[in-house]
Amino acid sequence: DGGITQSPKYLFRKEGQNVTLSCEQNLNHDAMYWYRQDPGQGLRLIYYSQIVNDFQKGDIAEGYSVSREKKESFPLTVTSAQKNPTAFYLCASHQGGTSYNEQFFGPGTRLTVL
Amino acid sequence: SQKIEQNSEALNIQEGKTATLTCNYTNYSPAYLQWYRQDPGRGPVFLLLIRENEKEKRKERLKVTFDTTLKQSLFHITASQPADSATYLCALDEGFQKLVFGTGTRLLVSP
Numbered sequence: 001d002g003g004i005t006q007s008p009k010y011l012f013r014k015e016g017q018n019v020t021l022s023c024e025q026n027l028n029h030d031a032m033y034w035y036r037q038d039p040g041q042g043l044r045l046i047y048y049s050q051i052v053n054d055f056q057k058g059d060i061a062e063g064y065s066v067s068r069e070k071k072e073s074f075p076l077t078v079t080s081a082q083k084n085p086t087a088f089y090l091c092a093s094h095q096g097g098t099s100y101n102e103q104f105f106g107p108g109t110r111l112t113v114l
Numbered sequence: 115s116q117k118i119e120q121n122s123e124a125l126n127i128q129e130g131k132t133a134t135l136t137c138n139y140t141n142y143s144p145a146y147l148q149w150y151r152q153d154p155g156r157g158p159v160f161l162l163l164i165r166e167n168e169k170e171k172r173k174e175r176l177k178v179t180f181d182t183t184l185k186q187s188l189f190h191i192t193a194s195q196p197a198d199s200a201t202y203l204c205a206l207d208e209g210f211q212k213l214v215f216g217t218g219t220r221l222l223v224s225p
């Protein structure tokens with residue numbers, strides 16, 4: 001089955017720790033995205049990558065870092081510099097190019113800071 | 115940047131009725147607009163896409179309209195069912211394969 005996987009589903013972090021959220025896709029999509037979702041708010045873009053070895057900051061990149069060493073993988077690191085990291089994190093992919101196709105989303109990772 | 119407004123209050127309707135959800139945007143008209151469904155604790159799922167030169171798009175019981183003059187899209191679910199209960203998100207193209215999402219409207223369909 002083609003799709004996007006995110007792990008873990010639930011993640012608990014102590015203050016001051018960095019944590020890395022995994023995102024893998026087997027859709028052969030060029031573009032990948034990380035969003036953060038808080039209660040009562042829409043999805044906010046953290047980082048996105050349109051091609052391997054290249055990525056751009058989204059609207060709320062501070063305190064986060066990413067890498068795109070492989071087409072199928074786009075891990076997100078939540079650093080200790082992120083002041084309020086407790087949220088639902090969603091990874092998505094898109095075919096890329098000029099297509100008007102939709103974004104495909106993973107099941108999400110819920111991060112809680114203790 | 116683009117601002118999107120969706121009704122933050124839940125929409126409660128009875129089974130069999132038509133649900134109508136609204137998405138308003140404030141700036142430039144996007145090349146296309148998308149609607150997604152999101153169930154609690156899960157990722158959004160794509161439903162429909164409508165382009166700026168299309169007035170209406172249909173898929174089974176779903177219909178989307180796009181009025182660039184009013185800067186508004188309407189999302190309709192006809193013959194609604196309890197299984198349609200979910201949050202529905204509107205998303206607009208921002209260029210460079212980026213989308214901006216609304217906060218979503220929660221739909222509750224009662225049997």
